[in-house]
Amino acid sequence: MKSETFLLVLSIIVIFFSVISISMSFNNLNLMQKLTGYSTSYGYVNLTILTYVSINLTVDSISWGEGNINAGEVNATLYTVGDEVGVVQRGNWSGVNASAFVVENTGNLNCSISIQSGKNAHDFFNSGTNSNEQYMLNVSNKEAGSCIGSSLGSWVDVNKTSGGTKFCNNFNFRQGVDEIYIDVLLTVPADAGNLDEQSDVIIVTADAAG
Amino acid sequence: MAKSFNNQANKNLTIFVFVFFAISLILFAYTLYNLTVKLTGYDVGYVNLTISTLVDINVTTNTVNWGPGVVTDPNLNASLVTAGSAAGTATRGNWSGTNAKALVVENTGNVNCSLAISGVKNAATFFGGNASHQLYQWNVSNKETGACGAWGETSMQNTWANVNTSAATVCNKLDYHPGNDEMYIDFKLVVPADATLLGALSDTITISGNTAV
Numbered sequence: 001m002k003s004e005t006f007l008l009v010l011s012i013i014v015i016f017f018s019v020i021s022i023s024m025s026f027n028n029l030n031l032m033q034k035l036t037g038y039s040t041s042y043g044y045v046n047l048t049i050l051t052y053v054s055i056n057l058t059v060d061s062i063s064w065g066e067g068n069i070n071a072g073e074v075n076a077t078l079y080t081v082g083d084e085v086g087v088v089q090r091g092n093w094s095g096v097n098a099s100a101f102v103v104e105n106t107g108n109l110n111c112s113i114s115i116q117s118g119k120n121a122h123d124f125f126n127s128g129t130n131s132n133e134q135y136m137l138n139v140s141n142k143e144a145g146s147c148i149g150s151s152l153g154s155w156v157d158v159n160k161t162s163g164g165t166k167f168c169n170n171f172n173f174r175q176g177v178d179e180i181y182i183d184v185l186l187t188v189p190a191d192a193g194n195l196d197e198q199s200d201v202i203i204v205t206a207d208a209a210g
Numbered sequence: 211m212a213k214s215f216n217n218q219a220n221k222n223l224t225i226f227v228f229v230f231f232a233i234s235l236i237l238f239a240y241t242l243y244n245l246t247v248k249l250t251g252y253d254v255g256y257v258n259l260t261i262s263t264l265v266d267i268n269v270t271t272n273t274v275n276w277g278p279g280v281v282t283d284p285n286l287n288a289s290l291v292t293a294g295s296a297a298g299t300a301t302r303g304n305w306s307g308t309n310a311k312a313l314v315v316e317n318t319g320n321v322n323c324s325l326a327i328s329g330v331k332n333a334a335t336f337f338g339g340n341a342s343h344q345l346y347q348w349n350v351s352n353k354e355t356g357a358c359g360a361w362g363e364t365s366m367q368n369t370w371a372n373v374n375t376s377a378a379t380v381c382n383k384l385d386y387h388p389g390n391d392e393m394y395i396d397f398k399l400v401v402p403a404d405a406t407l408l409g410a411l412s413d414t415i416t417i418s419g420n421t422a423v
Contacts, residue, residue, distance in 0.1 A: 010227050020238065037265040039323070043313040043415035045397055047276035047290065047305060049337075049408045054283070106283035108403065174340075174404045175286055 054107035055171075055206040059099060062086070062184055067093030069190050075132040079185035082142070091188065101182035102142060103204055105173045111206040113147065113171050115139070115182065116164025118201045121157070124186070126193030134187035135200075139167040142179035147171050155185055164203065171206065266319035267384075267419035271311055274298070274397055279305030281403040287343040290399040294353065303401060312394040314353055315417055317386040322422040324362065325381040327395065329373040331413045336399075338406030345400035346373050346413075350380045353392040359383040360422075370398055373413075383422045 062080060069076040069091050076091025078098070086095025105111060121135035136155040141147055147168040159165040172178050182204070274292055281288040281303050288303025290310065298307030317323055333346040347370040352358055362379035365371045385391050395415065 010231060013231070037263065037321075037323075037421040039266045039319065039419040041267055041269040041315070041417050041419075042272065043269050043315075043395065043417060044273045044275075044412060045329075045399075045415065046273065046410070046412040047399065047401070048278040048410045049401060049405055050278050050280050051408045052280060056283070104284075108280065108405065108408065175284070 049108070051109055051208075052107045053109055053111045053206050053208045054105075055111070055113070055204065056104045056106045057101055057204065058104050058179075059102040061097075062099070062101065063097040064088075064093040064095070064186075065097065067091050069188060074190050076188045077134075077185065078188065080183045082140070082181050082183065100184070101202075101204075103180050103182060105146070105171050105178040105206070107173050107206070109208050110173055111168075111171050111208050112166055113139070113149075113168035113180070114164045114166045114205045114207070115159070116162065116203045116205070117158035117160045118203075119158070120160050121187070123160070124194065124198060124200060125189050127189035128191040128193055129189070132187060132189035133192070134185060136185040137165075137167075137202075138181075138183040138185065140181050140183065142181050143177050145172065145177045147180045158202070164205065261320070263321050264319045265321060265323045265419050265421055266317075267323065267325070267417065268316045268318045269313055269417060270316050270392075271314040273309075274311065274313065275309040276300070276305040276307070276399070277309065279303050281401055281405075283403075286340070286403050288401045288403075290397075290401065292396045292398075294351075294394050294396065312396040313415065313417075315384075315393045315395065317357075317384045317391040317419065319386050319419070322359070322383045322386055323419040324379050324422050325358075325384050325393065326377040326379045326418045326420070327374075328377040328416050329375055329413050332373060332375060333400070336407070336411060336413060337402055339402035339404040343400065343402040343404070345398060347371055347398040348373050348415075349394075349396040349398070351394045351396070353394045354390050357385050357391055357393050359385055373397075377416070377418065384419070 064078055073090040077089040078086060078091065078093055080086045080098050080100040082100050084099060086098030088095055103113065115137060121133045122130060124135050125133040127133040135158050137158055138153065138155045140153050148170045149168045151167055156165060276290055279300065285302040289301045290298060290305055292298045292310050292312045294312050298310030300307055315325065331346065333344040334341060336346045337344045348366055349368065349370050350366050351368050358381040360383040361367050362382045366380060384393065
C-alpha cells in the first residue's frame with residue numbers, strides 16, 4: 001500500500017513535468033503564430049440618385065397670327081390638333097404656327113399635371129352678348145401611356161382659379177412614354193369687345209404627390 | 211502465488227515509472243537549457259527570435275463616393291467612372307468625382323498573398339430600371355508596377371467586367387515589399403434614367419487576402 005502511494009505521487013510529478021515541458025516546447029516553436037494567414041477588409045461604393053420632378057414644354061407657344069371671322073358668321077373656331085397644322089373654321093387665321101403644346105416629364109418620378117389659365121373665355125374675348133365664345137383645353141397622350149386621367153381626350157373649359165384643373169394623376173417619366181399634348185380651342189365671337197392682339201399664359205404644374 | 215505475482219508487477223511498474231520519470235527529467239532539463247542557459251552561456255552565445263509570417267491587407271482608399279446627382283435630361287443614362295488616383299468622371303450626369311477614386315489595396319503583411327474580391331450587388335439590384343441602360347463593373351490593375359506577380363481570374367484584369375457577387379481570386383501573388391505592393395480596384399457605374407431605386411445607394415466590396423498559392 002505504501003509503495004502504491006509512492007507510485008501515485010511519482011506519477012503525478014512525472015505528468016506535471018511532462019506538461020510543463022510540452023508547453024514550453026510548444027511555445028518555443030511558436031506554432032500558433034505560424035498558423036495565422038488570412039485577412040479581410042472592405043471597400044464601399046456610394047452614390048445618391050436625387051429624386052426630382054421636372055417638366056419641359058418642348059412646344060410652348062401657339063400663334064394664330066392675324067385674322068377675321070368670315071362675313072355673316074357669328075363666330076370662328078380655331079383649334080390645334082397635336083403636331084399638325086391648326087384648324088380654322090369660319091375665319092381666315094393661319095394654323096401654320098398653331099400646333100399643340102407638348103409637355104415632357106424630364107424628371108425621374110411620375111407626377112401629376114394641373115393646368116391653370118390666366119383668363120377664361122370671356123376675359124379673353126369680352127363678347128358683348130356673352131355668347132359664342134369658348135376657350136378650352138384638351139389633354140391627350142403624345143406617347144401612348146404617358147398620362148392617366150379621366151378627362152383625357154376631352155375638351156374642357158380652362159380654369160383660371162388657383163391650382164387649375166388636374167388632367168393627369170400619373171404622368172410617366174420613362175423615355176418613350178413621357179409626353180403629352182395640350183390642345184387649345186378658341187371660339188372667337190363676332191361681337192368680341194377685345195380686339196387686336198390677344199394672348200394668355202397657361203401655367204402647367206407638376207406635382208410628385210400625384 | 212497471487213501475492214508473488216503482485217509483487218513482481220509492482221516491481222515492474224516501479225521500474226517503468228522511474229524510467230519514464232528519468233526521461234521526462236532529461237527532456238525538461240534540455241528544454242530549460244535551450245531556453246535559458248544558452249542565452250547566458252559561458253563560451254557560446256545564441257540569440258533566437260521567430261518572425262511570424264503574417265498575411266495582412268489594408269484598403270488605404272476604401273470608399274468611392276459620388277455623392278448626389280441626377281441623369282441629365284434627355285439622356286437615358288449617366289456614366290460614372292473612377293480612374294485610379296485621379297478624380298472620377300461623370301458623363302451625362304451631374305455627380306461629382308472629387309471623392310470618387312479607385313479603391314487601393316495594399317499588402318501590409320510580410321509574405322506574398324492572394325487577393326479575392328466580391329460585391330454584394332449587381333447592376334439590377336443596385337439601380338433597378340431598364341437593364342439595357344445600367345452597368346456596375348470593376349477593373350483591377352497594379353497601382354505599383356509588378357505588384358501582382360501572378361494574376362488569377364483575369365476577366366477584370368485591366369478591363370471592365372461585371373461585379374461578381376461570389377469571391378473571385380484576382381491575384382494569386384500580391385507582393386508585400388513596400389513600393390511594389392499596391393493595387394487599384396476601379397468602378398464604372400452606368401445609372402439608368404429610369405432607375406427605380408432612388409436616394410442613397412451603396413454596395414460593400416469584400417477584399418480577402420490569403421496565403422499566396
